[in-house]
Amino acid sequence: MRKRKGAGRPTIADVATQAGVSSITVSRALRDPQKVSERLRGRIDKAVRALNYIPDTHASALASSRSNVVGVLVPSLTNNVFADTLRAIYDALDGSPLQVQLGNSRYSAAEQERLVGIFLSQRPTAMIVSGIDQTPTARKMLEDANCPIVQIMETGPDPIDMMVGFSHYQGGRAAARHLIDQGYRHIGFLGARMDPRTTRRLAGFRSALEDAGMFDPDLVKTTTTSSSVTLGGVLVRELARHRPDLDAVFCNNDDLALGALFGAQKAGISVPGQLGIAGFNDLEMMEAACPTLTSIRTDRYGIGRHAVNMIHAALDGTPPLQKVVDLGFELQVRQSTDRTYRAT
Amino acid sequence: MRKRKGAGRPTIADVATQAGVSSITVSRALRDPQKVSERLRGRIDKAVRALNYIPDTHASALASSRSNVVGVLVPSLTNNVFADTLRAIYDALDGSPLQVQLGNSRYSAAEQERLVGIFLSQRPTAMIVSGIDQTPTARKMLEDANCPIVQIMETGPDPIDMMVGFSHYQGGRAAARHLIDQGYRHIGFLGARMDPRTTRRLAGFRSALEDAGMFDPDLVKTTTTSSSVTLGGVLVRELARHRPDLDAVFCNNDDLALGALFGAQKAGISVPGQLGIAGFNDLEMMEAACPTLTSIRTDRYGIGRHAVNMIHAALDGTPPLQKVVDLGFELQVRQSTDRTYRAT
DNA sequence: TAACTTAATGATAGCGCTAACATTAAGTCA
DNA sequence: TGACTTAATGTTAGCGCTATCATTAAGTTA
Numbered sequence: 001m002r003k004r005k006g007a008g009r010p011t012i013a014d015v016a017t018q019a020g021v022s023s024i025t026v027s028r029a030l031r032d033p034q035k036v037s038e039r040l041r042g043r044i045d046k047a048v049r050a051l052n053y054i055p056d057t058h059a060s061a062l063a064s065s066r067s068n069v070v071g072v073l074v075p076s077l078t079n080n081v082f083a084d085t086l087r088a089i090y091d092a093l094d095g096s097p098l099q100v101q102l103g104n105s106r107y108s109a110a111e112q113e114r115l116v117g118i119f120l121s122q123r124p125t126a127m128i129v130s131g132i133d134q135t136p137t138a139r140k141m142l143e144d145a146n147c148p149i150v151q152i153m154e155t156g157p158d159p160i161d162m163m164v165g166f167s168h169y170q171g172g173r174a175a176a177r178h179l180i181d182q183g184y185r186h187i188g189f190l191g192a193r194m195d196p197r198t199t200r201r202l203a204g205f206r207s208a209l210e211d212a213g214m215f216d217p218d219l220v221k222t223t224t225t226s227s228s229v230t231l232g233g234v235l236v237r238e239l240a241r242h243r244p245d246l247d248a249v250f251c252n253n254d255d256l257a258l259g260a261l262f263g264a265q266k267a268g269i270s271v272p273g274q275l276g277i278a279g280f281n282d283l284e285m286m287e288a289a290c291p292t293l294t295s296i297r298t299d300r301y302g303i304g305r306h307a308v309n310m311i312h313a314a315l316d317g318t319p320p321l322q323k324v325v326d327l328g329f330e331l332q333v334r335q336s337t338d339r340t341y342r343a344t
Numbered sequence: 345m346r347k348r349k350g351a352g353r354p355t356i357a358d359v360a361t362q363a364g365v366s367s368i369t370v371s372r373a374l375r376d377p378q379k380v381s382e383r384l385r386g387r388i389d390k391a392v393r394a395l396n397y398i399p400d401t402h403a404s405a406l407a408s409s410r411s412n413v414v415g416v417l418v419p420s421l422t423n424n425v426f427a428d429t430l431r432a433i434y435d436a437l438d439g440s441p442l443q444v445q446l447g448n449s450r451y452s453a454a455e456q457e458r459l460v461g462i463f464l465s466q467r468p469t470a471m472i473v474s475g476i477d478q479t480p481t482a483r484k485m486l487e488d489a490n491c492p493i494v495q496i497m498e499t500g501p502d503p504i505d506m507m508v509g510f511s512h513y514q515g516g517r518a519a520a521r522h523l524i525d526q527g528y529r530h531i532g533f534l535g536a537r538m539d540p541r542t543t544r545r546l547a548g549f550r551s552a553l554e555d556a557g558m559f560d561p562d563l564v565k566t567t568t569t570s571s572s573v574t575l576g577g578v579l580v581r582e583l584a585r586h587r588p589d590l591d592a593v594f595c596n597n598d599d600l601a602l603g604a605l606f607g608a609q610k611a612g613i614s615v616p617g618q619l620g621i622a623g624f625n626d627l628e629m630m631e632a633a634c635p636t637l638t639s640i641r642t643d644r645y646g647i648g649r650h651a652v653n654m655i656h657a658a659l660d661g662t663p664p665l666q667k668v669v670d671l672g673f674e675l676q677v678r679q680s681t682d683r684t685y686r687a688t
Numbered sequence: 689t690a691a692c693t694t695a696a697t698g699a700t701a702g703c704g705c706t707a708a709c710a711t712t713a714a715g716t717c718a
Numbered sequence: 719t720g721a722c723t724t725a726a727t728g729t730t731a732g733c734g735c736t737a738t739c740a741t742t743a744a745g746t747t748a
Binding site for chain 4: 367368369372380405406
Binding site for chain 1: 421462464490577602603605607609632633
């Protein structure tokens with residue numbers, strides 16, 4: 001007789017034999033202890049410990065056609081922005097049986113599509129994906145997936161299922177308006193990577209400046225390389241050298257803003273006296289910096305928490321009436337854009 | 345006859361019917377296309393696309409008693425240190441069929457133990473776990489797991505299986521020696537969270553100062569709260585107020601060091617003139633800061649890459665002769681500990 | 689006390705895939 | 719030319735668990 005060897009690990013049947021009950025009783029005792037009498041439960045727990053039994057997720061998922069995986073796709077693990085959202089997702093899932101399966105799409109729509117396929121092959125309980133710019137194929141797969149889907153970090157008119165985020169366009173616009181209101185007149189833009197979200201921030205920035213009749217494409221400095229503090233310093237110095245009339249910069253993110261501050265300091269440009277600086281996201285360090293740095297605060301933690309709440313609601317059969325949630329943003333005005341500020 | 349409904353998705357059998365072949369042929373075509381004639385392969389591919397077939401990972405893993413999951417346990421997702429290592433792991437696994445399953449133990453050994461159990465229930469191909477301080481139960485589970493295990497970020501005498509990292513004790517010692525050599529005499533220590541690794545850095549720091557007859561417990565300022573730039577600023581100012589003779593600080597990590605720089609600037613303490621600052625890890629921003637910040641460079645990316653290489657080797661049946669790899673560290677001396685430096 | 693509910697346990701048949709063996713048709717070599 | 723390899727495909731029986739349908743014993747109602 002042919003035989004398969006398996007992994008050699010103890011199975012539920014081994015536990016059942018040891019405890020003198022049937023497999024299904026062990027299965028029940030492990031999944032829902034109340035369904036089994038206290039006497040048997042004790043025997044089963046003992047057998048589990050004696051054998052070092054660890055249940056097999058795959059067998060369980062196959063038999064019940066249900067896994068406990070929530071697939072989460074983010075474009076970067078290095079970026080603090082997503083770290084905060086991930087932390088919220090982990091926190092919100094704490095205590096539930098659901099497990100996060102994390103995927104890193106590296107800011108590539110093609111890679112996101114590939115990962116969507118891989119993740120769906122695990123029959124996840126739900127999916128959380130970053131952004132609204134999925135490929136048509138990825139979108140189709142997600143629509144067919146038959147599980148709650150939440151797109152995060154952005155809002156848009158056409159959710160696959162649910163959506164929670166904010167408008168990057170409006171965020172960019174608000175930052176630009178603030179700099180204009182502060183009296184800056186030659187306002188530059190520093191941008192890295194230029195993924196869809198940062199591109200929309202630039203669009204918002206541009207529209208505000210155009211409304212004020214102040215947009216100057218020559219003051220927009222972007223690169224497709226990935227963002228870093230170092231890069232912020234490089235870009236601001238290049239721009240300031242090229243355009244000595246530059247009096248403020250809106251940085252696409254806080255790393256660039258911090259780098260711009262350092263770059264200005266190294267070049268002997270006083271902040272905010274000669275150069276105003278505003279960032280985006282309001283990471284923790286912005287308040288700590290010297291001078292403190294103006295930024296657009298985004299609720300990254302709230303986005304993660306909200307996404308999980310929406311998933312729980314959908315799984316409970318009470319899908320939210322509002323499929324698209326905009327958590328907005330908040331301008332944090334600090335010393336780096338305060339023209340009356342004088343360093344001590 | 346009783347019947348189970350499954351998830352209603354197309355199965356490999358549906359594809360087989362559509363293509364006019366048997367299920368096993370479809371299975372082969374998908375896993376190893378060369379085993380199937382070109383003619384059938386074409387028909388099968390067509391059927392897969394027509395049905396939007398997505399293979400079921402769980403069924404596959406159950407049948408083959410082999411999953412394609414590499415479980416990775418880190419204590420934090422927010423900490424850039426682990427982000428770099430994770431990026432390396434993702435990069436090194438790119439192109440292989442292996443998938444990362446990421447767990448966040450939140451700096452808790454108990455949580456790490458819980459996650460080890462959950463991860464092993466997926467019968468992973470390999471496991472990567474942070475640190476060497478597993479609970480006895482977790483250690484036992486990993487030893488029994490029958491798959492390659494790599495402990496990362498640290499080195500120690502007694503690997504579960506394999507290990508790659510560096511000595512935090514020596515790192516702390518090297519930082520302290522450098523400050524002593526620079527002529528600093530009242531050297532403080534700023535530490536947050538104080539997990540096992542940061543504790544060992546402190547031990548190394550202490551031993552170097554003791555060797556020099558300079559250790560002063562009053563200059564050690566630690567907290568168990570988590571690290572942040574803001575906290576670095578708070579701690580350095582408290583310590584400087586309490587001990588005006590303080591002339592240098594070794595910060596447990598770079599966030600604290602950056603915060604210490606800002607805190608000193610806000611308090612009107614010049615760096616490095618009145619206060620030397622050294623950090624740990626050498627994140628990218630250290631070189632960009634103004635003044636540039638001294639740090640102990642650790643090869644976080646290398647650790648991740650190396651861990652994956654060790655796993656591949658073990659899976660290929662050629663386990664590395666050297667089970668414990670020490671990638672060391674490198675002191676990066678910069679302006680913040682250069683007593684001859686004068687700000688421009 | 690008959691008819692009926694409830695609680696606790698068990699027997700059986702899949703879930704969707706692949707390992708192991710089986711078969712067929714074609715080429716290969718002494 | 720017959721014994722033998724090789725390549726391509728198929729048949730069957732699980733992998734370890736749980737959904738579904740029994741079954742049994744005990745309590746509950748009219």
